[in-house]
Amino acid sequence: MPPFATLDDFELGEEVAWGSLATIIDAVYKKNNKHYALKVLNKVELLKKKGVRSATVEKDALIALGTRKERHPGIVRLHHSFTDSNHIYFALDLATNGDLKALVQKLGSISINCSRYYTAQLVDAVIYLHNCGIVHRDIKPENILLNSEMRIMLADFGCAYIGSDMETPRTNTFVGTAAYISPELLARSKVNPTSPDLWAIGCTIYFFLFGTSPFMAATDYLTMKRVKNLDYTIPPECDKDVTDLIQQLLVLDPMDRLGVPPKSSPDALKQHPFFVGHDKKDFPEDSPELSSWAIIDWKRLWTTPAPPIEVGPYRTRPLDVPGTTDELWAGFESLQVTENSD
Structure with a gap:
């Protein structure tokens, strides 16, 4: 994995996916003009949602896989990883056909x-x-x-x-x-x-x-x-x-x-x-x-x-889920509503 990449090395494009902890951006690495999926994680949000360990585990797993002599074509590759004062960045293979x-x-x-x-x-x-x-x-x-x-x-x-x-x-x-x-x-x-x-x-x-x-x-x-x-x-x-x-x-x-x-x-x-x-x-x-x-x-x-x-x-779903609706509403059977006299 090439070292010392920074955000300035990338030309940021459109957001292609987002979740509670990360945003994925289609980004071009200026040194080779290739498109990557730049995964951006906000450090404050990671701390709030206890996601620091998850980010660390992901980085460790991807580095371990990416540095093996024989890599597998069916696993996304981490090309760059870097941070700034507010974010953690992973530059990954871009999935051009979605999921x-x-x-x-x-x-x-x-x-x-x-x-x-x-x-x-x-x-x-x-x-x-x-x-x-x-x-x-x-x-x-x-x-x-x-x-x-x-x-x-x-x-x-x-x-x-x-x-x-x-x-x-x-x-x-x-x-x-x-x-x-x-x-x-x-x-x-x-x-x-x-x-x-x-x-x-x-x-x-x-x-x-x-x-x-x-x-x-x-x-x-x-x-x-x-x-x-x-x-x-x-x-x-x-x-x-x-x-x-x-x-x-x-x-x-x-x-x-x-x-x-x-x-x-x-x-x-x-x-x-x-x-x-x-x-x-x-x-x-x-x-x-x-x-x-x-x-x-x-x-x-x-x-x-x-x-x-x-x-x-x-x-379509082969069979309806028996009892799901009954279980979901069971807690509301004893709910009583009274009019406000004011």
């Missing part, structure tokens, strides 16, 4: 082949992270960015865990987003540190196909309640391999989750029939199965063109 949340919401859902392709890229990037001693812990569609070639870049490492040992169980911290948080994070259980990312992958596949989290409810409290109860549905007409993969990832006991050692492994996840089919024969390079991403060729995942974006077979 997968916006894409899926625009279409309602994406096709099974598109879902397979983007899930495979996500799995490959996450396995790389784990091999590097990093767990993301906030995987969700809005953190899966799309570059100019419509390939993913996993971003936002503010909730990451960094450690050298991915095998020994550890006590989990309550971090992440309600709709994608795993039950072991909610319970602060002592488990394999990689397991929450695999749960989130299961939620993300579901989002690709149905346009919503499997546990979405009217409030975060109700959403997390559904997570704890494993309260979700998959319509019976859904592709059987998709259904099986989701059901093997959305498992309450992380020790029984597909991809989590020692009962399972990352290779077992990559070899699930949803990705590679049931027939393990080798397909020729011009095979229609490979070109349409009806099966995944893991060796060509980052070099072969992405599939065209197609609307999926399920455009």
